[in-house]
Amino acid sequence: MSADPASRAWPSEGLARVPYWIYQDEDVYRREQERIYRGDAWNFLGLEAELPEKGDFKTTFVGEMPVVVTRDESGAIRCFENRCAHRGALLCLADRGNTKEIACVYHNWTYDLRGDLTAVAFRRGVQGKGGMPLDADPESQAPRKFRVEIFCGLIFATLSDKTPVVERYIGPEVAARIRRVMKEPIKILGGYTQVLQSNWKLYFENVKDTYHASLLHLFFSTFRLNRLEQKGGVVVGGEGGSHASFTMMKSDLSGDEYEKAGMRSASGGYALQAPQMLESVDEIGDGVTLQILTVFPGFVLQQIMNSLAVRQVLPKGVGRTELVWTCFGYASDDAKMTELRMKQSNLVGPAGYISLEDGAATGFVQRGAAGASERSSFVEMGGRTVESNESRVTETSVRGLWQQYRRHMDL
């Protein structure tokens, strides 16, 4: 039921409306691959700490494009398309490992850790017979190489040479909020992938939506971990697609705004038998207990008390998204700190007390709007524009996403 996106008009209300066809159309999805992921966005690929040694590699994706990320002989992080110049087969089949070179299994064409083709099997034939013409130039179809930037141990890549450096792309305020979490060397604690039955933008909106946090996630509000009366704020950076929201620990929790409004999430009334899980340490020292940060189009950094994680948002078709979680601590953590992080990891991921619902909520929109491609969602909490805000009863960062998205997509 898709039309050419050029023939689709964005609603006249601007950023305060999001048309449902944006989550449904195949040609919108194709244009995103070209203009966003393979265009001039910075794509998050993982943590530098995942590739500590020379020769370490991992495979991942830039949009739908498979890529290899390596640490080369000089120690630099490289990224190139996971596609052989010859017939287009995957070069690298393993999820991760360590190697000196990468050979395509199909015809044994070989590449170095920078993605340069180093050898073509039987290029000159065997015993003077066969082989390629002398003027053959298989390098012309070589896997594409990415421009890579490491920012605070985070690996970003883009095919564009025009995109400004990461710090300018996300803006100084969001950059500062990455620095506060990535303040020292980290230690990977593990990961998992969550499959979301929805368009990737519904998840990216969900992460940016500070309005829903205490209304959908009852665990939070019941234990007064994040009620909108608590001090905090939302910072929108770059072209609008990057944001950080945060909540302060020291605040007056005696308010009864939820109770007065008769909110479902106010019901509360049950206590934890093992509340030690919530005994967090102010390890960054600024009283911020919760910070959620995004970088357009697919990066999330999370500090939920002492649970630290990055999430990579990977589109897998119009109605399917993979969320790749990597949880980490600091290299200086002792066993007790690791144990605390492990207990708090119950808060996040597919079984997370406070993130479990997100896995389903985005699917509810995908399903709910199935017959409404010409209608729009209504995004006017906190106004109709994009700006940083002290209140989290706002959808400013959701509008920010659409501001940047529309510029990339020319919509």
Next chain:
Amino acid sequence: MDVELQVTVENLLARYVHAIDDDRLEDWPGFFVDKGRYRITTAENYERGLPLSIIYADSRAMLADRVSALRHANIYEAQRYRHTVSSTLIERIDGNTARATSNFQVVRIMHTGDSMLFAGGRYLDRIRLDGKDSRFEEKIVVLDSCSVDTLLAIPL
């Protein structure tokens, strides 16, 4: 072969999965000793020696908290599981303790009628033996896949 041990362990496993599949989640913590440990992780984390879990509890009280959160706080669509547990290998550690490794699969049935093979992997159990009152000292659920569809609310 120690038939009594085999029967004791398989009976515990059967009662455990029936309690979950019959939505008797309030009974779930009772299958563990007071300081029992429960962990769901992926084969990749487990094999790389990484500590991260999808669910982690180091006491029956933490399991009880999980149940009350599912009953009173967390929002998820109506769904149920059907567990199949098989090929249990049992090794006696001492007079009171045994180790058991089983294969399991879980079909998740949504209220819409959609069914899927939701999870599969191994149960790595350490069991305190006490006849019909035998309980888990530790249960590590190792998922063969690194990925989970949508959400994991009901325990495995």
